[in-house]
Amino acid sequence: QKEVEQDPGPLSVPEGAIVSLNCTYSNSAFQYFMWYRQYSRKGPELLMYTYSSGNKEDGRFTAQVDKSSKYISLFIRDSQPSDSATYLCGQWGTYKYIFGTGTRLKVLA
């Protein structure tokens, strides 16, 4: 079992849709959770990170952690074609960062 799992996609949605991206994790010791966006041939860009559980909102993006079910979620409202990218979830502790394999998102104009 991978430590962080996410569906590779691709996930195709029409422009303006609400997108829900999800991950599951297995290591309960790590308290920080993160989401990165990676465009083709570029390095990952940090979108958001949270400590412990709960929600965090930044513009059209909302990150959510449910520690009871070990679920990490990213919601994108009013999705745009420019949101088309691969989204990496993950968690980290003092000495280790664990990334999921990424979900490819395509927002169709």
Added chain:
Amino acid sequence: GAVVSQHPSRVICKSGTSVKIECRSLDFQATTMFWYRQFPKQSLMLMATSNEGSKATYEQGVEKDKFLINHASLTLSTLTVTSAHPEDSSFYICSARRGESQPQHFGDGTRLSIL
């Protein structure tokens, strides 16, 4: 912001050449820098972790004599691929973090092609 600059972005060279890739944190001091390799449509594969002034810690299966890492200052780390061969062709990405409770910030990667 937290900007990490990686250079060069693209390298094409002949087999047997050594290639150096630089990673700089432009607006913060990085206590730790990381080097990753990424194959097409796959996730990040951690190669090594480096702390300023000390030797890098390599992941299992990564040849330290092949991939030389130097972290000479709090803003600069370099990865040298020595005597590169076609199988070393890949996308190499560095990242840096301010401290243990901080996320990583990534450079834009270096696409290395060995002919």
